[in-house]
Each structure stands twice: as C-alpha cells, then as structure tokens.
Amino acid sequence: MKIAITGATGLVGKRLVERLYPTHQLLILTRNEAKAQKTFPASAYPKLEIVTYLPTETxxxxxxISGCDGVINLAGAPIAEQRWTASYKQEILRSRQVGTDKLVEAIAKAQTKPKVLINASAIGYYGTSETATYIETSAMGSDFLAEVCQKWETAARQAEAHGTRTVILRFGIVLAKEGGALGKMLLAFNTFMGGPLGTGKQWVSWIHRDDLVALITTALAEDSWQGVYNATAPNPVTMGQLAQALGAVIKRPSWLPVPGFVLELLLSDGAKVVLEGQKVLPQRTEAAGFQFKFTNVGAALKDLLHP
Structure with missing residues (x-):
C-alpha cells in the first residue's frame, strides 16, 4: 500500500513508520522537512518520500494524496506541553479541525482517492469523571477538550462523503519512555521525587505505544473497521496505581505526590490532562476482534523500561 502519514515525527508516528517501512510505500507530510530527514535519514529509509506542507492551508x-491507498492523520499541536493561553487554545483546535479539513479537501480533489482515512482523536471527547465509565457510544463531555475532539472527528467524517472509509481512534494516555505522561513521571522518579500527579484518585486510561501502533495498522488493513474505536487498554488504573506500578518496575519510591497546584502553575488549563481523568473501556475495539498484547499496566511498564 501507499500510505500518507501526518504527525510522523511524533511519539506515535515515529514508531508507526518503523513498523510500516519498508513493507509499504510511505509518504510523510511534514511542516519541518529538516526534522523529518533527521528522524528518518535517507541511509535508513531510502524509499521514504517526504513532502513539506502547511497543514491548515490549501x-x-x-x-x-492522489494515488495513496490510505491516509493516517496524527497531526495536532501538543496538548500538555505548555500553558493554555487563549491563542494556544485556538492553535490546539485549529491544528486539528482545520488541519483535518484540509486533508479531507485533498482527498476530495484526488483523482485516485484513498480507500481509508485513519484519524486520531482522544478520550478527552468524553470529558472527565472519577466515577463514570465510558465506551465508544457514550455522550461527549462539555469542556474544551471535548469540543476540540468533536470538531476534529466531524472534520474527519467528511471523508466518508468521498467514498473513503473513515476510522477514528480515540487515544488514551500513550505509554512510551521517550515522552508523554510516562516521560514526565520518569524525570521525577529518577530524582527520587516520584509519585502520583495530583490526588492519585483520577483514572488513567492508558495504552502501550506498540498496541496503539498495532491498532492503527489493523484499522488500516481491515475493511470492516469504520467509525469510532477507543484506543485504550481494557484495564484502566488510577494515577496512584500507575505511580505504584512504575515505582515497583524501576525500584524507586512512589509515595511523594506532585501537587496539582504545581502543574497548574506550569500548564494552566493544560494540567487538566493529568489532574482529571476518565475511565474508558475499548468495548467496540475488542468486539471487532482486536487483541491487546498489554492489558496489565505493570507488564506494559516492564516491557517499556526493561525490554
């Protein structure tokens, strides 16, 4: 297959490219050509095609996009890397909604249209709760991230009007030692200041990065897959349980919590991603036959940190 990928230099995208190359012909759409060339050097990826683009512009x-069999859209401004100023909130939304609009516009223009679009979304769609359990058919939440996800998904679904099968994967907290929430926790634990972020009572609906990549490739290959699927392991944990499991794996204390106000000072509204959570189950994902390799968070952490 010839597959176009956005967000290929990110935490998930990089591993996805490693998994798909060279079995498939890959086309990387990137805002930063130099970064893409450094991430995927020609010596290791001689057949990789890199195209520079402005994702929110025609x-x-x-x-x-014409002639590609599939498109995988992972692009979007980072959610929990900086303060949510009014302008950055607009960037979070615009990078996803308009960026996806322009990708679907490219599909519409294509003389030979892609058969499938795999579009990222997030479990932020459901809002946050310490008591509720969410599945793919649960209602959307009422906060900013829920609005972002709803508009992001609506933009992606427009591809269906052009005959392109569309799969939306709502990502949970992706576990990978190179970054994301686990990367931040490792920094604290490795200085013997590790513990839960916030109260520790909030739910963490997590997924091992390799399971997420396998989920993407399954959605790409299986023609029966269409619509929304939760990309979360079937056994979510609380933040306290995650911290305890991490401490056990790396043999570090896990009792010292990072106060919520510290994260709020650093990230403002962005702290919501780690201070508030939701218990999300991959009901439709498992019903479609997908089998997670990592269903226990301790085993997932051990594989990531002591492979």
Missing part, C-alpha cells in the same frame, strides 16, 4: 501538497 496548497500544492494536496496533490500528493
């Missing part, structure tokens, strides 16, 4: 890059 442009010549859209012509590259």
């Amino acid at each position: 442009g010549p890059w859209q012509g590259a």
Whole structure:
C-alpha cells in the first residue's frame, strides 16, 4: 500500500513508520522537512518520500494524496506541553479541525482517492469523571477538550462523503519512555521525587505505544473497521496505581505526590490532562476482534523500561 502519514515525527508516528517501512510505500507530510530527514535519514529509509506542507492551508501538497491507498492523520499541536493561553487554545483546535479539513479537501480533489482515512482523536471527547465509565457510544463531555475532539472527528467524517472509509481512534494516555505522561513521571522518579500527579484518585486510561501502533495498522488493513474505536487498554488504573506500578518496575519510591497546584502553575488549563481523568473501556475495539498484547499496566511498564 501507499500510505500518507501526518504527525510522523511524533511519539506515535515515529514508531508507526518503523513498523510500516519498508513493507509499504510511505509518504510523510511534514511542516519541518529538516526534522523529518533527521528522524528518518535517507541511509535508513531510502524509499521514504517526504513532502513539506502547511497543514491548515490549501496548497500544492494536496496533490500528493492522489494515488495513496490510505491516509493516517496524527497531526495536532501538543496538548500538555505548555500553558493554555487563549491563542494556544485556538492553535490546539485549529491544528486539528482545520488541519483535518484540509486533508479531507485533498482527498476530495484526488483523482485516485484513498480507500481509508485513519484519524486520531482522544478520550478527552468524553470529558472527565472519577466515577463514570465510558465506551465508544457514550455522550461527549462539555469542556474544551471535548469540543476540540468533536470538531476534529466531524472534520474527519467528511471523508466518508468521498467514498473513503473513515476510522477514528480515540487515544488514551500513550505509554512510551521517550515522552508523554510516562516521560514526565520518569524525570521525577529518577530524582527520587516520584509519585502520583495530583490526588492519585483520577483514572488513567492508558495504552502501550506498540498496541496503539498495532491498532492503527489493523484499522488500516481491515475493511470492516469504520467509525469510532477507543484506543485504550481494557484495564484502566488510577494515577496512584500507575505511580505504584512504575515505582515497583524501576525500584524507586512512589509515595511523594506532585501537587496539582504545581502543574497548574506550569500548564494552566493544560494540567487538566493529568489532574482529571476518565475511565474508558475499548468495548467496540475488542468486539471487532482486536487483541491487546498489554492489558496489565505493570507488564506494559516492564516491557517499556526493561525490554
């Protein structure tokens, strides 16, 4: 298959490219060509095609979509890396909604249209709760992230009007030692200041990065997959349980919590991603036959940190 990928240099995208290459012909759409070339050097990826694009603007890059069999859209401004100023909140939304709009516009223009679009979303769609359990058919929440996810998904679904099968994967907290929530926790634990972020009571609906990549490739290959699927392991844990499991794996204390107000000072509204949570189950994902390799958070952490 010829597959176009956005967000390929990110935490998930990099591993996805490693998994798909060279079995498939890959086309990387990137805002930063130099970063993409450094991440995927020609010596290791001689057949990889890199196209520079402005994701929120119509442009010549859209012509590259014609002839692709599939499109995987992972692009979007980072959620929990900086303070949510009014302008950055607009960037979070615009990068996803308009960026996906322009990708679907490219699909519409394509002379030979992709058969499938795999589009990222997030479990932020459901809002937050310490008591509720969410599945794919649960109602959307009422906060900013829920609004972002709803508009992001609506933009992706427009591809269906052009005959392109559309799969939306609502990502949970992706576990990988190179970054994300686990990367931040490791920094604290490795200085013997590790513990839960916030109260420790909030739910963490997590997924091992390799399971997420397997989920993406399954959605790409299986023609029966269409619509929304939760990309979360079937056994969510509380933040306290995650911290305890991490401490056990790396043999570090896990009792010292990072106060919520510290994260709020650093990230403002962005702290919601780690201070508030939701218990999400992959009901439709498992019903479709997908089998998670990592269902226990301790085993997942051990594989990531002591492979």
